[in-house]
Amino acid sequence: MPAETFLVAAALLPFLGSVAAALLPRDARNAAALLAGVVTLASLACIGALYARVSAGPVVWILDWLPTLGVGLTLRLDGLAWLFAVLVLAIGALVVLYARYYMSAQDPVPRLFSFLLAFVGAMLGIVLAGNLIQLVVFWELTSVFSFLLIGYWYDNRAARDGARMALTITALGGLCLLVGMILVGRIVGSYDLSVVLASGDAIRSSPLYLPALVLILMAALTKSAQFPFHIWLPRAMAAPTPISAYLHSATMVKAGIFLMIRLWPVLAETDAWYWIVGTAGMATMLVGAWSAIFQHDLKGLLAYSTISHLGLITLLLGLNSPLAVVAAIFHTVNHATFKASLFMAAGIIDHETGTRDMRRLSGLWRAMPHTATLAMVAAAAMAGVPLLNGFLSKEMFLSEAVDNVGDHPVQLALPVLATVASAFTVLYSLRFIRQTFFGAAPHDLPKAPHEPVRWMRLPIEVLVLACIAVGLVPNLTIGPALLVAARAVFGGATPDYDLAIWHGVNAALALSMGALAGGVGLYLAFGRRINNNPRGGPWLMHRLDGGWMFERAMTGLVRGARWLEGALGATRLQAQLRTLFLVALIAGLSAVLAGGPAAVPSVPLTGIDPAFALLWLVGGACAVGAAERAKYHRLSAVILTGGAGLVGSLTFVWLSAPDLAVTQLLVEIVTTVLLLLGLRWLPKRDEAIVAPPDETRRARRRRLTDLVVAAAVGTGLAGLAYAVMTRPAPEGIARWFIEAAYPQAGGRNVVNVLLVDFRAFDTLGEISVLGIVGLTVFALLRRFRPAADSLERPRQQLRQEAADRAHADRAVGDTATDAMLIPAVVITWLFPFVCVLALHLFLRGHDLPGGGFAAGIALTIAFVLQYMAHGAQWVEERLRIRPIAWIGVGLLVAGVAGAVPWLFGRPFLTAAFQYAEVPVLGKIPVASAVAFDLGVVVLVVGASVLMLVALARQSLRRAREAAVEQDSRLETRA
Amino acid sequence: MSAATLLAWGLGLAQGMLVLAMALAAWRALRGPRAQDRVLGLDTVYLNGMLAIMVHGLRTGSGLAFEAALVVALLGFAATLALAKFLMQGEVIQ
């Protein structure tokens, strides 16, 4: 099998395993663990098998994904990737084994393993990324799966909060990483890692170097929990311990380190790199170590210790020395082994005793000697005790610290601070061991401690063995892999180094021993006081609690966002509408002004007719009157609006638009009836009662603003209208319609021909609107419930009926019937005449003013008049109309009329027009558009009758309901 | 004086008078004082508007204004009827 197959299999297997695990039943513990273990080991085997190939050069496999962006799935296994992949998979396999026994029987373990495998896949994706963007993709995926894993015990509030915090901070880094990578891609011209790695000089000399560097480091530092972004890591410890061990100590946090190593050849060896990375590493190392000292929780101690060690590695990378990079890689591996084993040990202690609080634990040596031994070895490795792996890399670190003392005064402190941090490490390692395993026998623990099952200890044994093996014979164990990794980073420029245990007495050894001694001394001096520190937080940094600040910041962010949203937005309709008009005004005005001064009118204008001016005086007065009266005198306002509408119609007549006049008049009538139907259900409003005694100044000011806005919009629209009308008309499409209407479409009324033929598609849409509105109105009114104060029947009717009751010779309702007696007779007999008018408007509309819509509205008015004269009940006993069906028929008729031309191979809505020669009658024009227009009529009648009748029926319904209610009230009283 | 001039001036004047009548009726609609006065005003505005439409048809010699006038004559009362009924019964359709 080719190497690429192994590579692809290694990358793909974890994801497949993840899906498979997700499908397992919740209690399939063993199956899930077995699956996870097999998948991880198989993947490890695949990677392992490629070792020989990798020593020769990277194995690359490419899958196109977004070729236009130069982004694909490129698996690229070189030495560095190999080392990290093995680390990820090997520790992964051990964690799986451990987790199998750690997780309780109640836990739905398949979910855990599913997420864990997905995480393994994502991590491998980072490590194997041969494309910068692909790296970003998997980078964010690790954040996501980490989130899911931290939140595994989601009932636990700490788990939820920890998961969110981790995701927020690491996702922020990921977003920065994306931008940073894109900048690198811009500089290099490719996202391909091999190309990028060959372009170090171009990158470092680019003006975009600094932004790219800062952005990429944002990602690396957040992911690797570097100060001040480290705050998420301790909180991530709310995850189950195997997860903490794996993600938040051994692997995921190393993604940041990996990224810095990966791009070290192209980004490092500049001052910016030195100061940013170095400072971050130093600060993190010290803060982490200092904080670790004061933890009472085992996992807390390990978490801060992890932070400190990550700082150490980062500091190494920041030193701009290839040798330091090698040390960093080495320490990364070492840290992973001893820290994972320590976490597992802590987990066992927690598992077997029920607590992780070092103040309650003591003397566990007796109960679990085996575990205690393992933990002690691992802790010694962490403390840098000779003959263990931690010692080797720690010594390399100290040696680099000494070698890289620069000229800057701050740089002089490097060895000192490095030693201090090492001493702190010794201190907390010692405390960990001493407090947990030694001292008096434990009492009052939640569980009686004993050794865990054999298999749970095995992973620790393996890891501790590794610590010892590497510590004893580094060249036989880690040596070759480290070399391959270093070669992958530096190529031919790989520095010489020596992994020997003994380098003779040198400065590094002295510092190392000093740190050991210092740590022990510090513990002896302060151990008791540290244990008695009740708060658990570190001295000096007590008040600087990152988690608290983060939560505060998040809460503040949400509150601030809400405030800003309120300040920049508007929830009140009036404010929204004001904004709308103002913006439109500004937009229109600025466009006009930008277009230059208006040209002098050059067209002959129609002379001013005084009658027309007077007409508009009436119109204006009606409009202003309506605006003024609409609040307290709604009926007047309706009347005046009617007047304004009439002036509009007259204007249409005057200015050669008879169709518009007819339609506007009809619509005007129906609208008035509609408004009045609605008025019935609105609250009574009386100026004397409602108007506030003294209007506030703010209200007055708002009204003034509104007045200004209204006047400005009016002026604007008037100005635009005048400007356009005084300009010569463009030679547009109008002429063609006038010329083609009769010869090509067989109609003399060009407007109607436009509506039913040239632009019949508009009309189809228009009637759809009408139908939709009818349906909506119907739906709303079916559920309509009036406000309490409108429920009662109108005052007038109650009074009239009371009067009827008072008269012996009158029946209830006589007054109402008598009042409508004459109108009812007239209106009944008008019905057929209106029908004929509608027929006329419909049939002659093609040649004269009218058309389907006007006809439909006229018919509607005929119906509504009957309703007004006789009441809903009377009409519905006689005329059974099903308006909704009419809407449907209208749509279908219009649609079918439009589609029939398909049969003749013509496009939709193609109209046919012909003169039919009929004996006796002579030549008769036949236009198929009439069929279309028939659909319009039917729909218009259906929709408008539906709206009016649905509204009108409310009174009927309410009256009936009110009567029923009254009856029931009487019943309850009796 | 030609027929055209005569018609132009005479009918223009007639139309002016009708619009003036509209204006007076509109004044009543604006002033009230009672709602019935306003409705009456609107009814008169409609009436005179219709007549003005007819005279406009005469002025322009076009029969195309006829439909508009007919619509007012036959259906224009519906709006005022609705208003009157609203005053009388408190609702338009029972």
Next chain:
Amino acid sequence: MEIVLSLGIGVFAASGVWLLLRPRTFQVALGLSLLAYAVNLFIFAMGRLKVGAPPVLESGTDAAGIADPVPQALVLTALVISFALTALFLVVLLAARGVTGSDHVDGQEPGQETGQGKPSQREPGR
């Protein structure tokens, strides 16, 4: 005529906008009506004004001299649509008045700032 019609459009529009900015739903409904009139007249005006030359072809009609039919067709379509939507708005305002008990555009009287336990409906910083 142009100046008269322009002024008329302006007055209609201003009255309509004023009403649209008022707090009562019925005012808004009338405002929509008035503004729609203004806009319809505006569309119509875009075809320029002609007296006594409707776009209806009769024998001897001068095709060049008659009014532009296109804006008239557009107005007709717009007229129908605005009629429908005015009706809809009216019914919605009735329904709103029914369920909220208020005819204020925000569904609550200005005094009662938060209604229905929906804090997000509160007034923003003015």
Next chain:
Amino acid sequence: MSRLLPHPLLSLALAAMWGLLNAPVTPATALLAGLVGWLVPFVMRLLRPGAVRVRAPGVILRLAGTVLVDVVRSNIDVARVILGLNAGTRRTGFVSIPLDLRNPTGLAVLSIIVTGTPGTLWVQYDSGTGRLLLHVLDLTDGDAWVRRIKDRYERPLMEIFS
């Protein structure tokens, strides 16, 4: 006859309306007018209006003449009132008239005549008592108005709609 042509007068009126609307009358419009006159009245069957029988065409013509003259005269009278050309005081007021006419259609025609004549307004009709309340702009003598309405309009109408 009545099933095929439910309202012959109405049919005639509708056909005439169609003819007027679509003049000049061609064979085609005549055919259509006939169709309209024949078919549209069927919608009236749905509304089920009360039966209306019209008699005495001579009376109709006479009444029409009377009304025409009254309308013209009243127009001039009212115009004078409005323009303040009438010397002396003017009284305005209500008159109550007991009507014998009960046919709704007849009443409707009467109301149209009365209201269509400037100066008089049909205000209220009580179907129980048959009394009509009339408002008169220039009310010189109440009884004269009662007689005028009853003699000039009500009687012919009762003949027509008996």
Next chain:
Amino acid sequence: MSAWSDHLLVLPIVLPIAASGIMLLLDERRSGLKAAISLATATALLVTALALAWRMTDTPEVYRLGNWAAPYGIVLVADRLSAMMLMLTGVLGLAALVFAVARWDRAGPRFHALFLLLLMGVNGAFLTGDLFNLFVFFEVMLAASYGLVLHGSGEARIRAGLAYIAVNLIASLFFLVGVSLVYGTMGTLNMADLARRLSETGGGAGLFEAGCAVLGIAFLIKCSAWPLGFWLPPTYAAASPPAAAVLAILSKVGVYVVVRLSLLLFGAGASEGFGQGWLFAAGLATIAYGTLGILGARDLMRAAAYAVMISSGTVLAALGTGNRAALSGALFYLVGSTLAAGALFLLGEILQRGRDPAAASLAVFADEYRDPFDDEGATETGRAIPAAVAIVGGAFLFCALMLAGLPPLAGFVGKLAMFSGLAAGAMPPAAWAFILVLTLSSLGTLMPLVRLGTLGFWVPHDDSDPVIGPLEFAALAGLLGACLVLTLWGGAGLAYTDRTVAGLSNAAGYIGAVLGSGTP
């Protein structure tokens, strides 16, 4: 014209009309039959859209309604952008409909007719080549949306609906003013003819541009651009979920039109670049405002509504940069984010079923600090997640990643394409600003969605867990499946949007196709 496929362009409009016409004749009680007709129609619409996109070439397809030639009659024009939007509508529409058939279609009368007519309006708006016809279809779409927003009634819907209708009616009036000004100054309504006249005469007068500006405001209101879009969040949050899901496409119609017309009319010539700066500013402001809104959102529906705003703002801003590659990425992003927002609306309802939203919103602010290591007695045993919750939760996470533009989903692909497009150009300050705002918006979207998701799925509720019916599951699966397809075939997708933008920028090609050889 004879083959059925010749009429493919008009089917997205005719099919819904016919189907809703038939359904209106059916009694309200025959809900099963109606659902079947409705689903069949929606499927047919999707198939039509796919077929159109499949056969699309570099030359736009033109359909002459009524057989009248282009500048005079109304034409339908389909290019890649139209086809893309039709497909999006088809997917979202079908999914929302399937979801609705599970229960929501019975919440009010005539749901299916309204729904199909909404699709018709949207499709018409995407297809028409005529400015006034566009108005008509806008109105069809809006009228149906009014109905759908109010579908199911209830106080929240009616209150929101009132404001929604008022604002959009005004927008429609602006639209009319704009269109008529354009007609009054240029004498035509056909978009291609307009572009031709503009390039020939130099057009350009202030009045014409005022018309375009007013028109632009109308469109920006529909896009819910800041400060014109405050109507959107309350409306979408109040609407019934299937309605809200399909409404997600509505604001994109405004975006579509702005993109189409800007590039057609102002891509070159006398008024080149007209309004570009304003579009950019409005786009950025919209993203920022939407992010603020989503940050402060108290429930999922509102968050989804703000996400709709953000996605509109993104396209506007990308258009405003004048960078074609960025626009291509933005269009890709538009598709994905609209699908995801639609899915989020559906999820929001599933999640809120039977739950007291007030209690949840209180819990957000109880987020006080607690030392994680003090939780000695805290439960450390997991809870099994019922399959329904797992599905809903997974879908939610999927949507959150899509909307935040996080890898590896299509939202990320879109953002990546925008970023690399911007990075490939000259990188003026505007490009940096855009990148910054988009990045912050990603984070600002992710954080609140995670918070809401945590509250919804992880905070223990006393009440029952959400249940999800098979139809609802199918709807979600459809939407997320479409996102997944978009992700996996992102390369093809980006190639498509690249060609789309190239076609949009080639105004001459569009004009030629529409006006070309055609004689009346």
Next chain:
Amino acid sequence: MTGADVPVWTACLVVVLALTGAGFSLVGAIGLVRLRTFYERVHAPTLGATLGMALIVAASILFFSVAEGRLVLRDLLIGVFLTVTTPVTLILLGRAATYRDRAEGNPDAPPDP
């Protein structure tokens, strides 16, 4: 078509008819403004609705008949319909006014019939 193709006598007659009709309507409108009570004012518009309308209809019939060289009677329809419909409104309006006046106990409220 403009008025140019009718003879002068027709034009004269048409103008006289129209002016007289308009005059009656105007007087009616003046009455609407000048008369003091609603019950008086309600009579005023009838001038326009009857004689005013009739004269203008006559003018129209005359004009179009002469202009088109045939009897054009369609304006009669306007006359008929207006005559039939105007009273309907006025009656109901008068009835509403009496109801309101009585309900409010106004001194000039009409008596019961």
